[in-house]
Amino acid sequence: MSKTQFAEDVKEGLNSTPKRLSSKYFYDAKGDKLFQQIMQLEEYYLTRAELNIFQTQSQHLLDLFDSGGAFRIVELGAGDGMKTKVLLKYFQQKGADFSYCPVDISANVLEDLKRNILAELPHLKMEPLAGDYFKVLSELKFQNHKRNIAFFLGSNIGNFRKDLAIAFLSSIQQNLAKGDFLLIGFDLKKDPKRILSAYNDSQGVTRAFNMNLLQRINDELGGDFDLEAFDHNPIYDPMTGECRSYLIAKTPQKVHIKELNASYEFRAWEPIYMEVSKKYDLDEIADLAESTGFRVRENLFDQEQLFADSIWEVV
Ligand SMILES: C[S@@+](CC[C@H](N)C(=O)[O-])C[C@H]1O[C@@H](n2cnc3c(N)ncnc32)[C@H](O)[C@@H]1O
Incomplete structure (x- = not known):
């Protein structure tokens, strides 16, 4: 930047x-x-909730992702990649054929992520890309990979104005092909007091x-x-x-x-x-998918039902 x-x-x-x-x-x-x-x-329940989804449903995700063979995970705004690491580790233990491409605007955080993930998973095929995800989608060469799974975690989509969310998700959709997925995290509507305290910690x-x-x-x-x-x-x-x-x-x-x-x-x-x-409810998630050229394949929830990772497929 x-x-x-x-x-x-x-x-x-x-x-x-x-x-x-x-x-x-x-x-x-x-x-x-x-x-x-x-x-x-x-107070910040979001990370734990999404981590809980990955910890408890990694085999289910692997079955979905590798049904057609090799795949690539492209994570937009990867941050420290801590939650994703749980999946990457599991996929590697299971011998899956995949690579990982984390994208982040912060070169600092991407360096930390690389060091941290390679320390535990030295053989992981990883291609980090520092850049603004609004601008680098076309550099990600989606067409060179058999199957792409885009990740947009942490309810980051909640930080977008509606028109921007639609434009961004539509441009992801246009870069993906039929058979690819977008795994997107949504924080769900819940007790307003619980939500507010996540953004106003003690x-x-x-x-x-x-x-x-x-x-x-x-x-x-x-x-x-x-x-x-x-x-x-x-x-x-x-x-x-x-x-x-x-x-x-x-x-x-x-x-x-x-x-x-x-x-x-x-x-x-x-x-x-x-x-x-x-914060979203399930109808709003389905509407957003539909208005950006996707269909909700399924929603995965944490044990407390605070958060949803929604798996979208290209229509
Ligand atoms: C709220 S953090 C979430 C990190 C991670 N996705 C998670 O769920 O834990 C948002 C991350 O997105 C990155 N980010 C924000 N705006 C971005 C942009 N326009 N392009 C690429 N990365 C961006 C930030 O640097 C940060 O690491």
Whole structure:
């Protein structure tokens, strides 16, 4: 991710009404570490739930994936690959013929993933690709592989606006062929209190994760955000299933960003919109599949039914 692109996106976001910042910039070296801490939090049930699906249903997934012989897993936004490693290990033990292509915008996290996975699975055929998954789909040469299984885990799709989610999933569909699958994670609608606490943990790690983007603007673009002058404020709306995170200016203030040659005024209690994490029900999952050229083959659930990994096939 170039510094110029970061600068342009920050400029556009802070000039918008309401002000916003893109959550894809959460992930610098510090943001990667903070997200790994979030995944360990008691309140953040999502990772454990999806891991539970992989731990309990790996044979079922293998039967589905290798029914036609060799296959390739392309994981979009792989992060630390910790959950996927469970499957990769199982598939290798079973002698399956497959390769793994993790894609991530963060070169840091991809280096960690590579080291970590190869330490346990030295013979794994792995081709990591650092890049923005909106831009690198065409570089992934789907047509050179007999069967591709795209992975989009962690309910990352919940971070997309609906129009972007449809555009992104449609472009994955266009790169896949009949017989390929998309395995996509969805956080399910549930007790609103449980959802909210996942984004407002008692140790303040999610807060630090959001604040780190202001720090990144200070460090990389010469900003003078006073982090103490902002508050982290997530809210959950059960009508839309959207959990939205804001950083709110506690007092009227002006922030200057040298690289942008610009200053931004904040009113007291003015929010910066940081991220949405939408929660789904099964009808919404089926509608999304249908509107992007897929069909839901099946939904796999964790033991507590908090999360679904939905397996989609190209129609
Ligand atoms: C919330 S983490 C989830 C990681 C992993 N999928 C999981 O379920 O644990 C999102 C990951 O996607 C990556 N990411 C975010 N936006 C991206 C983009 N536009 N292109 C590629 N990777 C992206 C981030 O660097 C981060 O590692």
